[in-house]
Amino acid sequence: MEDILKKITDKTYADLKIRKEIRTLSDLREMPHYTRETISMHDALKNGSGIIAEHKRQSPSKGSFKCPATLEQVVKGYENAGASAISCLTDEPFFGGTLQDLLDTRDCVDIPILRKDFMVDLYQIHEARAFGADAILLIASCLNDEELKTMANEAINLDLDILFEVHDLEELNRVKKVVQDFKTSTYLIGVNNRDLKKFKTDIQISKDLLEHFPKKALAISESGISDPEVVRELQDLGYRGFLIGENFMKTNDPGRTCAKFIKQTTL
Template sequence: MTILDKIIAEKEKEVRTLKLETNKAAPAHQKSVVRIADSFRSTETMNIIAEIKRASPSKGSINLEVNPAEQAKKYEACGAGAISVLTDKTFFKGSMDDVRNVREATDLPILCKDFFIDTVQIDQAKAAGASIILLIVAALTPEKLKELHQYATEQGLEVLCEVHNEDEMKQAVTLDAAIIGINNRDLKTFNVSLDTFGRLASMVTNPETVLISESGIKTRSDVLHVRNSGAHGILVGETLMQAEDLTEQFQALQIPLSKGDAANAR
């Protein structure tokens, strides 16, 4: 059983509990939030989805004491285009309250990063103040992927479809996903290769599709590597969570999106 299998098994338990709950938390204050499917295609520098991540199955503890609201404010001040909040409790030590707290602290788009397998989770994320949800193609059947994508879109949420290989990218392309996240980490081995991004990005023919590179982004040269393969944005968690100088780290990653400016980016 892979770690993804273990996580999905836990999510199935959580969904059953959510459906039994009768006292739902009051929805977070709804703010007017820009859509990254539009904004990420109109910027001059690399868009950064800055992640709040306490821990992970592959890395263990990263920053268990982080204050999500304060971290979000720091990210916004440094120029983040969106905030990603890991809400899985069992494996990543997050919670939906983290999304609520971040929403109170910022008007930036918020990606609720979890393992969505049911519409009840989407309702929960929206109520907490998320404007984007993550759908991991590897965790869903094609039918369930289509169902959840349609449901989230009908709720006014954006969807980041995450893929890891060619078969998953074919599904995302067939779905006509507006935002596709290419995860450079192999789900089975946990090895990371930035070449994964270029290989899978080449399969996308719709010029309107926003491509996000996920995992393994640490340096300016890493960003150049994925930028040159078509990335409009990068999702960065561990590198930012552990940065000694957050402003300096952001400056290193926010390279020009135009390849013509590559010389100035080095």
Template sequence: MKNILAEIVAHKKIEVAARKEERSEEVLRQSSAFNRQPFSLREFLQRPDKTGIIAEFKRRSPSKGLINGEATVEAVTGAYCRYGASGLSVLTDEQYFGGSSADLIAARSINQIPILRKDFVIDEYQILEAKAIGADVILLIAECLEAAEVARLAKFADSLGLEVLLEVHSEPQLEKITAHTHLVGVNNRDLITFKVDFNRSCELAPKIPADKVKVAESGISDPAAIVTLKQAGFQGFLIGECFMKESDPAYAFEQFVTTLNALQQKI
């Protein structure tokens, strides 16, 4: 079976090397966004006036192909924020997900909630980029990083005031959690096969250190699932395809939240 993750990481190394030639670290540090005070995703996920949902803007993916080629980042993320998202996730990988730094910059310009830069981070340069374009959180994927790499990159992000979401998929990967990984996400989608197993989150939740904010990722399409996941100890829920596959992602999110609120009022 084709290892999509390995292919993406190999391409990312070439891509990052090219970007380093185009724009120096010094130029990134001079960005107007570099000195802004980041929002805390950990705090927003625990706010009672928010949903706990990290709502994602994603045009396409390697497993699904084109998901939504019509929606604009401003309209969709603006609605996500308006209807109670705790945070935003914006894909910035162009080759495989059709995203860009411009998408995150656009989302930042109109929203006052935390934004996760969703990308395949393998180098400190990408963390500087994240800071320079207005991100508040970076993603580190345990599946494609050694423990020492996670530790180094997480510490660097923390030094810049950015929070770190470490994504895991199996129990052994929990060993890569460090003091500088602020949130731990359990991806229900296997990044090698892209198959989804919703029970993955519930199995790993009790094994995540209590001082880390727990985030469930992928395969969440039913508001009732959030109720179940909250009972398992999760505070964050990263959801994208469920909304983006609809012709009107903003309306889909609004309806999802309305149903979720009704369910929670019954508890």
């Protein structure tokens, strides 16, 4: 099977080269949100529903979700539903997202926003800051150890929370080495239940990896979560955050679906 992750990251590098020519780092620093006080996603997840509700138009494996709701309707609906944070896809070629989506989401909600993208360059962290994100995603399978460390430190310097994403024990151990010298404890580690190379999903991955987490990390489970009972089960194990997109976006009213889902997780 084709390595979809490599295809995505190759395209990311190509698109990034163009964006750097259009908008310099100096330009990014001049944008209004660049100096905005960020909102802690770590604290919001720890003290709220734990649901990171995602705006996601399509996926490489499922195609378009054909959701009729506008971005504003979706993200405001999520906030009103009680989501702790919003995940905003900004990858356009494969997920149909844009940086404008991130900017528009920031203008719509007052809860933390995660920029969900394939981050491979420091420039993207400054983009995230400039376009209104409060947190970034660092996918272990996209970065080597030095890149993970450099990108994480840059995010910390810009007051952005970090969600490290892992899929197996080897990747988790790599992240543990990166965070062992952190002076901050407000980082998150997410287990992606979907294999980004084959796009197959298995919740058991979250269950197997939790015991190997560092004690300070807030544990997040990502992808393939469609049953409130699964959330309750993972909560009992120790997970505090749940990133859910497809289950909401495949409906006509993601906000309403999210509200019903959150209510069922607290029964």
